[in-house]
Amino acid sequence: MKKRLYLELENCIGCRSCLAACTQCGGHEERNRNYVYDVNPLVNRQTMPLMCLHCENPACARSCPAQAIQIHETGAVLSALVEKCIGCQNCTIACPYGIPKFDQEQNIMYKCDLCIDRTKDGIPPMCASVCPSNTLQWLTDEEIENKKKQFNLDNGKWVTSMPYLEGETNVKVNLPGILQGITKLF
């Protein structure tokens, strides 16, 4: 059963557990590859996570002269292959979401690989497995479909990913509360 990373952005409470968990994934060498942003930092405390969305047509891989960014059979866009990455940083410029990080010393790009050692066996990625507020979830397409019914929007709006993104992605993003015009109280 294929599962996807599914983000309900507005649930985020800014605890940054996902960042801490990311550092602990095998091969990440204790550096996190995701982000958490304050939406309106000087006014309120709403935060939203941002991570690689694993595009179906990834700009990073298209712009890589070394074919260092491989796409796994699960659809995950992997981090740069260590022996191929030549350190040109094209991918960091190409990514529409600004996700890839670059290490000058090691001369290599690194980005979210959806914890491929876990997700290839159906285990949720580190970030989703620790998220305390259900912002990051690991769901089947069917479960995402059920969520769609559950929210039952009267304005006909249900959004996973498009049109807030630049193209179709393997990670699905949603903002049910904001679309309904409901202010959530935590």
Place this chain on the structure above:
Amino acid sequence: MQAKAAVNQKSGNTLNNAFASHFAKSMFLSVTALAILSFIGTRMFTHVDLNLYGYMVGTIVFIGGFFYRFIAWGERPPTKLILKKGLKLLFRKSTPKTSVEHLATYNFIWNRGIYRWTQHVLIGWGCILSCFVTFPLVFGWMYFTMDNNGHYNIIAMGMKVMTVPAEGIIANLSYNALNITAVMVIAGVCMALYRRLKNMQARAEQKFLYDFLPLYMLLLVSITGLALTFMNIFLHGAGQPAMSLIHQWSVIITLIYLPFGKLAHIPFRPMSVLARNYREHYAEQGMKECKVCGDQFVSIEQSKDVVDVLGVNTIEFKAKEGHHLAEMCLPCRRKYRIAQFSGFPTHEVKVKEANQNAKG
């Protein structure tokens, strides 16, 4: 003048038209170059070591696979771009330093860990030194003769370079060069295999054909090579003919497979020097300012190139504000995305992104 130009153009065309493809042209030129070099090196083919002709054929098949793989790769738009611009900048002052750091001392791997650096130096230099010994022997660019008993002449490209005593240091180093490099490669490959046993992540990402097979092949080449020495010294040559065929087979398979597995990064890695030159040169030419915060984050040239390359792939990231997403610096680009979700222009709030690095 015009006529001359026209003639030049025409002759240029005919040279290119003489070959069906890039592949055919590259193949023809390299095989011709090899033949000419061997002709000179072996003094008109009088000193060819026919024991090694299998390797010769193997090398030519390898060159075929090499051009097949790398011409296809060089046609990808981003690759073509870096190759073209990088080659123009090859004679920058920093090129020798960058080349040594990237291709000989592997400083960037040192920064990834001492274990990995040691393993890479052992395998890398083991292989490179072996190539320096074997290819000249195979193509006759280097051979040994003996004028008076007990002294070898080392002949390189058909010229006597030096005469060394047969029991001397240089002679012994020459006899044992491949034994030494074999030990280096075996040690390095064992370290690499051990890392893959211990590191689950390394194993998760790696495939047998792509990552493991080349390592096993290097191990096989080195062990059969050492076995040849063992058979010569301790078994008085028993089994040597059979083992030399096994060794030859393993070397040829490794060579032919090289462009298609992990080892493809050997001929390909010099690109990192081109990429570094490309970045340094165009950073000096002028830096791109972020459309939102004004920070200089990449050279104007590279920004333009990436936009063009994405355009070739029919990817257009136009922001509502009219610029391309690649024209924003990375933090602004991330905040811009948050802004698309929330409807509030996060990227326009002048607050630096904070608390983004969890300390594992």
